[in-house]
Amino acid sequence: MKNGGTKLLVTVTIVAALLIFFNVVVLKRVRMAYAPASGERASLFNIAGQVHEFFGYVAMWHDLAQKNKDLTSALQQNLVDKAALESLKTENESLRKALGLSSTMNREIIAAGIFNLDLAPDGYSALINKGSKDGVVAGDVVVSPDGVLVGRIAAVSDGSSHITLSADPSFKITVSVLGGSVSGIAHGALSDGMTLDLIVQADDIKEGDVLVSTGDDMSPAGLVVGTVSNVQASDTQLFKKVKVRPAFDPKNGRVLVVKQ
Amino acid sequence: MNRVFIVMLFAVTVTLEGIIMPALFGIRENFLTVIFLVALIVTYGTPAWVLGYGTVMAFIAEWFQGFYPGSLVMAWLLAAWAWYVMTEFLSIQPFRESPRTNIIGHTIAGLVLFSIVGSGFIGIEYLLYDRMITPAVLVSISRMPRIALFIAAAFAAYIMLLGSRRRQLFRYG
Numbered sequence: 001m002k003n004g005g006t007k008l009l010v011t012v013t014i015v016a017a018l019l020i021f022f023n024v025v026v027l028k029r030v031r032m033a034y035a036p037a038s039g040e041r042a043s044l045f046n047i048a049g050q051v052h053e054f055f056g057y058v059a060m061w062h063d064l065a066q067k068n069k070d071l072t073s074a075l076q077q078n079l080v081d082k083a084a085l086e087s088l089k090t091e092n093e094s095l096r097k098a099l100g101l102s103s104t105m106n107r108e109i110i111a112a113g114i115f116n117l118d119l120a121p122d123g124y125s126a127l128i129n130k131g132s133k134d135g136v137v138a139g140d141v142v143v144s145p146d147g148v149l150v151g152r153i154a155a156v157s158d159g160s161s162h163i164t165l166s167a168d169p170s171f172k173i174t175v176s177v178l179g180g181s182v183s184g185i186a187h188g189a190l191s192d193g194m195t196l197d198l199i200v201q202a203d204d205i206k207e208g209d210v211l212v213s214t215g216d217d218m219s220p221a222g223l224v225v226g227t228v229s230n231v232q233a234s235d236t237q238l239f240k241k242v243k244v245r246p247a248f249d250p251k252n253g254r255v256l257v258v259k260q
Numbered sequence: 261m262n263r264v265f266i267v268m269l270f271a272v273t274v275t276l277e278g279i280i281m282p283a284l285f286g287i288r289e290n291f292l293t294v295i296f297l298v299a300l301i302v303t304y305g306t307p308a309w310v311l312g313y314g315t316v317m318a319f320i321a322e323w324f325q326g327f328y329p330g331s332l333v334m335a336w337l338l339a340a341w342a343w344y345v346m347t348e349f350l351s352i353q354p355f356r357e358s359p360r361t362n363i364i365g366h367t368i369a370g371l372v373l374f375s376i377v378g379s380g381f382i383g384i385e386y387l388l389y390d391r392m393i394t395p396a397v398l399v400s401i402s403r404m405p406r407i408a409l410f411i412a413a414a415f416a417a418y419i420m421l422l423g424s425r426r427r428q429l430f431r432y433g
Contacts, residue, residue: 008308009344012315013337020330024388031328031389044279 094254097145107220108259110134112142112161115253124165124190126151128255131159141219141258148247149173149213149223150255161257166225166246167193174217175225178210186211186225186244194226196242201233203240211244220258263313269421270296270317274324293321294377295370295411297336299418302370305347305354306340314340327381328389335380339373346372355423363416370415 023030091111098109112134116127130136142150142163151171155162164171168188175196176183182205184198199205209228215221224247232241270293277292297314304310314336322332346352346369355366385391 005305005307005311006344008311009306009337009340012311013334013341016315016330016334016337020334020384020388023329029328029389031326045282048279 090254094145094256098256108135110136110257110259112136112255112257113253114163114255115160121190123170124168124188125154126163126165128161128163128257129159130257131161132156133158135259136161136257137260139218140260141223142255143223143258144248144252144255147223149219149225150248152219153257163255166248167191172217173219173225174214175211176214177205177228178212180204180209182209183214184242189243192243193229193246194244196228196244197239199240199242200238201235201240205231205240205242207231218260263309266300266313266422269418270320274321278324291374291378291411292414293317293325294332294336294374294381295414296418297321298339298370298373298377299415299422301340301343301354301373302366302415303355303419303422305357306343311340328385328391331381331384331389334384335377338380339377342373342376355419363419366419367412367415370419371412374411374415 094111098111110130112128112130114126115129118125118127128136128142136153136156138153138156140153142153144150149166151163151165151168153161154164166173166186166188167190169190171188171194173186174183175186182199182203184196186194186196189195196205196211205228207228207230211225211228213219213221213223213225226244226246228242229245230241230243234240273292273296281292297318300310300314300317315333318333318336321327322329347354352365352369355363358366379395382393382395382397385393386395
């Protein structure tokens, strides 16, 4: 210790000790709580506190923005998951029906989806996403998961197949009235749906009758083909003119291919 | 000029400890003034001017913060005595006079002096002024790693700040 530091240290220590003794014994522990410039300090403290609060809000806004971003992303993911779930649910339902249909018909069933529908004036057709790789062959009958006739496979490529819909003029199938004895050949009539041939005037058929396949041709029996929508009888003609509204709704995208 | 810097640094320290840190960061017990006063000893030793400045600053700090008279002054003087003993019996020199700057060693020395100031302060407040502040407070503080790290970092910062003025202080010292 240099420059008289030791003496000063001793002196200051003694003075400080005496002051403490004086305060404790004589002044009875007076406390130095003078709070200098308390007003200004309070103002500064208040300003600093407001600045702190402001930055706290800024941090909170930042957090909220981040949470909003995360939630938006999570919502998007949920939508994707929900869409996938819906798809799986539909596919599952279709496969369950296919399984039931398969056991009923005692034939092999291939589930497929329609990805193109062509309702041109010269013919009605559709494309499905299953082809020869999946075992589809020309002539297979296509039905809806509910057992409603859709059409027949006309041409097959590796990954897709061409369907002739039941309303196409080239489509024919033997049908009978459900619960009745009348039978005939139904063929496609484009926008008129289908027509039923070879129904003599004496046959008992009326609007609202349901037509099902008889199985007398290459198609399986028991498929719902359509509903009689109009019957024109005439004594001057041998056969009745019967119009049929096909039961298949082309908007239903899932179908089943029934192997021959 | 350089002692003006020390005074300014003290004023900034008191403002930081009393207003800025509690208001902005919610840190109410940060010991910055005590750390500054101890760093003064570690950096310059205990020449007369340091004793004078330190005593006055300790008095101002305890007056500003509402302590009992002499509690911080006497605690700081205890640290000065401890430093005196350390320099007498150990191979330790003030930071500005060390041939090789060793910030870690001086920070450790500062922490030792800090504990002495803390113990002295608590002892005086508890024994002489009957204030309900016990040695358990110091023990609990020493067990908090974040606070200990903060104190060590503050010491290093103060020593570096004060020590960076070494050449000019030689001229005045």
